[in-house]
Amino acid sequence: MAALGSLSFSSLASSSSSSPKPSSFLATATLRPRFFLCTPFAAKTSAASASCSSVSGNAAASAVASVGQDLPDDYEEWTPKPDPRDRRRAGVLLHPTSFRGPYGIGDFGAEAFRFIDWLHQAGCSVWQVLPLVPPGRKANEEGSPYSGQDANCGNTLLISLEELVKDGLLAKAELPQPIDAERVNFAAVADLKDPLIAKAAERLIQSDGELKSQLENFHKDPSISSWLEDAAYFAAIDDSLNTFSWYLWPESLKNRHLAALEEIYQSKKDFIDLFIAQQFLFQRQWQKVRNYAQMKGISIMGDMPIYVGYHSADVWANKKHFLLNRRGFPLEVSGVPPDAFSETGQLWGSPLYDWKAMEKDGFSWWIHRIRRARDLYDEFRIDHFRGFAGFWAVPSEAKVAMDGRWKVGPGKSLFDAIFRSVGNINIIAEDLGVITEDVVQLRKSIGAPGMAVLQFGFGSDSKNPHLPHNHERNQVVYTGTHDNDTVKILYYAVLIHLFKISLIRQKNKGKYHIIWSIISQS
16 A cells, blocks of 8 residues: 655645655655645634634734724734645655654654654645554554554554653663564564563553653543543453454443443453553654644644444444444445446445434534544544545445445534534545535535545546646645555556656656656646
8 A cells, every 4th residue: 555645735835946855755664655735725613613702812802892992003913814724735645654664664753753854844844644543453464544443542553662762661772673674564563562662651650750640641631531441441351352343242341331341440450551551652752743743834634534443442432323233233334336446336344323323412422533633633634525425325234335325424514513612623525436516515615625636637538627727726636645556656557658648748857757747737
């Protein structure tokens, strides 16, 4: 799965005069960076949050002043402050696993900071990552972050061992020998890093200092504990029973009986404490990376899959929010209908949300999820945005996705509830695939930019929405996404003839001529 891509947020500013070389960050993983550009956008808020309370400084006083009253002497200086996103921006899509790393995987260590420096020097202002959630390792040997085992937890394999040494939680002599790998072997990396990260977490728990106090505050934070304890108990039960699905657990655990959970706590207290400490270490290291990015003027864009996995704390602890039968098994699952890429459609298999139940609850589950995303990222893309307008529902017993049907999604009511509760958030809508008018109107109603992918633009007619002359102002333009090969691979392996005819008619024959010719189309 390639993930090196360029994005462009199309707008008005000119691009940097110096052209960085994409191959400078070829990864030790299956994911590679991609350039992108994007158009300006301003996040929508609710009517309440857009009231006079949003006016800063002296202007706030004027909102309650009497008509005809004198205005302050500095009134002429009350000019609107432009949103820093309201300009043409450029960035790179690169998942942290793809950094060069000494132990077979990228992490939150020195390479992450070096990459931020490179973005800053190259004139980029956005770094997009894929979901940082832990992959469901039992049924997900490739480590895909889109098949995660928890929507809120962090992937602890991204914790830097060198940073743990700096914190005094590991000794330098305890670090393993470096591994030279072109691709990530997630099972091997877990075998190597998990014991050391657990050792560091145990030392943290047994310590008595500032870092221990930070751990305790992390656990006490209501916005954290609301999901962290569910995740810790889920992981502890999963570790004890080692089943493929929580559906196979004993009824008392499956249905979260208090006595059964208390028994788990008594028997797995050390495991639960270690789990919480490791999530703290993930959060601490990621926040250091994010703080450094902000200091360098780099906005970090996250990625949020619309659905969550069935075997997850999210579903186990929140059954009422999902379309499950009385025994807890999905009634219908997610997917997409047949299209040009698949005669039978795609059967994803994630449980569907019970949107009616969620609406009665004020969409609290989604509000908590969005708050968590806001704590991790400056802005974030929501995958399969079209599912909020209309979603494809497939009977759980079906073998292929073509047996499904379209159903009405929550629409703007969901986002109204989110904006009322969370306030300003910056959402990018992944609007690829079968996009109907209701999807377009929903996206526009919340002010979210959509997407275009240059690799999808060539080979059809001039009306193709991915062609540069059809790009919109409020849009994120990618050379490719994590589902595509890099431009270099695509050019040499698949579309050499087409690209030569339609794009590459310039005299410059430099090493990176092909790649930058395509990026410039953004």
